[in-house]
Amino acid sequence: MHDDRWTPPRIMLAVDLVILTLRDARLHVLLIERGVAPYQGTLALPGGFLRDEEEDIEAAARRELSEEAGLVDVHLETLGVYGRPGRDPRGRVVSVAHLAIAPSLPEPIAGTDAAGACWMPVQEVLSTEAELAFDHQHIVRDGVERARGKLEYTALATAFCDETFTISDLQQVYEAVWGVQLDPRNFYRKVQNAHGFITPAGPMRRAEKGRPARLFKAGPVRVLNPPMVRSAQATLPHSAKASRS
Amino acid sequence: MHDDRWTPPRIMLAVDLVILTLRDARLHVLLIERGVAPYQGTLALPGGFLRDEEEDIEAAARRELSEEAGLVDVHLETLGVYGRPGRDPRGRVVSVAHLAIAPSLPEPIAGTDAAGACWMPVQEVLSTEAELAFDHQHIVRDGVERARGKLEYTALATAFCDETFTISDLQQVYEAVWGVQLDPRNFYRKVQNAHGFITPAGPMRRAEKGRPARLFKAGPVRVLNPPMVRSAQATLPHSAKASRS
DNA sequence: AAAATAGTGTCTATAAGACACTATCAT
DNA sequence: ATGATAGTGTCTTATAGACACTATTTT
Numbered sequence: 001m002h003d004d005r006w007t008p009p010r011i012m013l014a015v016d017l018v019i020l021t022l023r024d025a026r027l028h029v030l031l032i033e034r035g036v037a038p039y040q041g042t043l044a045l046p047g048g049f050l051r052d053e054e055e056d057i058e059a060a061a062r063r064e065l066s067e068e069a070g071l072v073d074v075h076l077e078t079l080g081v082y083g084r085p086g087r088d089p090r091g092r093v094v095s096v097a098h099l100a101i102a103p104s105l106p107e108p109i110a111g112t113d114a115a116g117a118c119w120m121p122v123q124e125v126l127s128t129e130a131e132l133a134f135d136h137q138h139i140v141r142d143g144v145e146r147a148r149g150k151l152e153y154t155a156l157a158t159a160f161c162d163e164t165f166t167i168s169d170l171q172q173v174y175e176a177v178w179g180v181q182l183d184p185r186n187f188y189r190k191v192q193n194a195h196g197f198i199t200p201a202g203p204m205r206r207a208e209k210g211r212p213a214r215l216f217k218a219g220p221v222r223v224l225n226p227p228m229v230r231s232a233q234a235t236l237p238h239s240a241k242a243s244r245s
Numbered sequence: 246m247h248d249d250r251w252t253p254p255r256i257m258l259a260v261d262l263v264i265l266t267l268r269d270a271r272l273h274v275l276l277i278e279r280g281v282a283p284y285q286g287t288l289a290l291p292g293g294f295l296r297d298e299e300e301d302i303e304a305a306a307r308r309e310l311s312e313e314a315g316l317v318d319v320h321l322e323t324l325g326v327y328g329r330p331g332r333d334p335r336g337r338v339v340s341v342a343h344l345a346i347a348p349s350l351p352e353p354i355a356g357t358d359a360a361g362a363c364w365m366p367v368q369e370v371l372s373t374e375a376e377l378a379f380d381h382q383h384i385v386r387d388g389v390e391r392a393r394g395k396l397e398y399t400a401l402a403t404a405f406c407d408e409t410f411t412i413s414d415l416q417q418v419y420e421a422v423w424g425v426q427l428d429p430r431n432f433y434r435k436v437q438n439a440h441g442f443i444t445p446a447g448p449m450r451r452a453e454k455g456r457p458a459r460l461f462k463a464g465p466v467r468v469l470n471p472p473m474v475r476s477a478q479a480t481l482p483h484s485a486k487a488s489r490s
Numbered sequence: 491a492a493a494a495t496a497g498t499g500t501c502t503a504t505a506a507g508a509c510a511c512t513a514t515c516a517t
Numbered sequence: 518a519t520g521a522t523a524g525t526g527t528c529t530t531a532t533a534g535a536c537a538c539t540a541t542t543t544t
Contacts, residue, residue: 094302
């Protein structure tokens with residue numbers, strides 16, 4: 001079928017990171033201004049090549065997460081493979097994209113590298129045309145889609161929160177990621193009924209403006225049952241809908 | 246931070262295929278007996294290296310699908326990346342696993358290559374220890390998990406069926422992939438209520454033993470609403486459960 | 491007291507699961 | 518007629534969404 005001397009082609013393997021977080025109730029993604037060609041000066045996802053032939057892919061992703069964003073111990077999962085020929089002018093580069101979820105952080109970045117790192121609202125990234133380097137806008141879109149879907153049937157939302165959080169903190173996550181408004185009363189009930197989703201974190205409380213809320217921490221369960229269905233209606237209590245009757 | 250002459254390592258990229266189908270109401274996966282080292286003589290997933298540096302990854306997967314299984318025009322999606330160092334004794338090989346779903350086929354294989362190809366019940370593959378080459382058992386497990394999950398909220402089940410099919414054909418898919426038994430009456434209602442899941446295919450029918458059934462074809466919708474929830478109970482009408490009362 | 495957020499309860503529509511019943515074929 | 522599979526209807530229970538109401542804080 002083919003030449004006996006044939007050997008497989010060698011390609012370059014990169015990891016890219018879609019790092020999502022919440023900043024003032026809006027979903028943001030971490031972008032870095034590229035310092036070198038190609039796409040010098042253009043915004044791009046943090047990432048880089050495998051360091052050597054022995055490095056594990058997830059280890060490389062965690063290394064970039066630490067080097068470029070100063071993040072450790074955050075949720076990290078494989079998002080997909082992006083390897084279309086021609087996506088990188090340097091040659092055949094196949095990138096393994098990862099999705100990372102970080103709790104809200106005060107600083108834009110506390111990392112070591114990456115002077116030009118910034119948190120950018122996802123909405124802006126996805127609405128603009130040809131703003132990001134490579135196929136990174138497409139990767140961001142896929143990452144956000146993944147997060148939206150997993151919020152429904154897994155406990156991923158807690159990855160956006162600090163160690164302890166209130167139920168409205170959690171609601172803000174759902175509202176920001178899904179881009180909808182939810183009824184706090186029904187949300188409260190659904191979260192409580194999802195067995196193992198959240199567990200009380202001591203009798204502590206926290207205040208600021210209204211009645212102090214109970215604190216919770218992530219529960220033991222990763223798959224929600226019943227799931228937090230994102231059904232058709234966005235539950236804007238009784239507004240909008242335009243005039244109808 | 247690093248040497249100016251540093252260049253990224255070059256790795257070998259492979260594609261592997263988890264091809265699932267139904268054979269006499271059981272879920273099967275296509276395996277091939279390896280003809281060359283490493284793992285010569287061991288069962289493995291069909292797959293192979295990228296042919297050249299220009300070949301697109303999905304194109305390579307479709308090529309292997311055709312060469313090794315004789316399949317064209319079947320459902321194909323990326324499953325994941327398997328690149329742990331040491332998984333292949335030939336060096337650093339990163340494999341992009343794909344999930345393919347084929348309708349029931351009479352022949353074991355009609356392909357060109359692959360003399361030693363065979364359909365193997367998934368249950369056997371997953372229950373045996375260290376039976377498959379490389380990390381392929383793990384990949385099969387992930388592929389089956391993916392299929393199980395997607396059956397719930399997408400129209401993937403129709404990919405297991407021929408162009409036209411009956412509702413019990415579809416039910417067999419769910420029962421085989423999930424490994425449960427479902428009530429035909431409730432299944433009928435749920436499938437019909439999932440808007441756009443299936444559409445009638447002419448006034449044609451088909452018979453064999455009982456009353457002829459209506460024929461349907463895959464509908465336009467890819468995401469099911471409402472989903473086909475695989476809830477806790479397996480709905481074995483009124484059997485088993487062991488003696489209890 | 492007023493404003494604001496936290497948390498509970500109640501009502502209604504919808505969907506899931508259990509299962510009786512009717513329909514249409516081959517033999 | 519009988520057996521087998523297809524398809525419909527009905528009942529009960531659980532859950533989603535709408536929303537009234539109570540609780541606990543700050544100002």
